[in-house]
Amino acid sequence: xVNALPAGSNFTTCAVGTEQFPAIMQSxxxxxxxxxxxxxxxxxxxxxxxxxxxxxxEVAVKIASSLGREPATPAEARKILGITKK
Numbered sequence: 181x182v183n184a185l186p187a188g189s190n191f192t193t194c195a196v197g198t199e200q201f202p203a204i205m206q207s208x209x210x211x212x213x214x215x216x217x218x219x220x221x222x223x224x225x226x227x228x229x230x231x232x233x234x235x236x237x238e239v240a241v242k243i244a245s246s247l248g249r250e251p252a253t254p255a256e257a258r259k260i261l262g263i264t265k266k
Contacts, residue, residue: 182211192215196220198223208249209247216236218232221236224236224239
């Protein structure tokens with residue numbers, strides 16, 4: 181599906197339940213962005229109940245870092261998404 185996107189497109193991947201972390205890892209490998217949060221999945225990769233979305237974000241940061249990608253700062257994310265501050 182990534183190959184069907186127009187050149188220069190941004191894409192984000194999310195998944196529900198136990199598929200959340202494999203899906204975001206694949207997205208990161210393919211140059212996409214990752215979305216995590218308790219609204220999609222209440223667990224961590226090891227099966228433990230997450231105390232908050234922040235724990236899932238920490239895992240996503242580790243995934244990105246291990247794959248040679250650094251998370252965007254809020255300013256960088258706004259630029260990537262074409263969002264201007266008012």
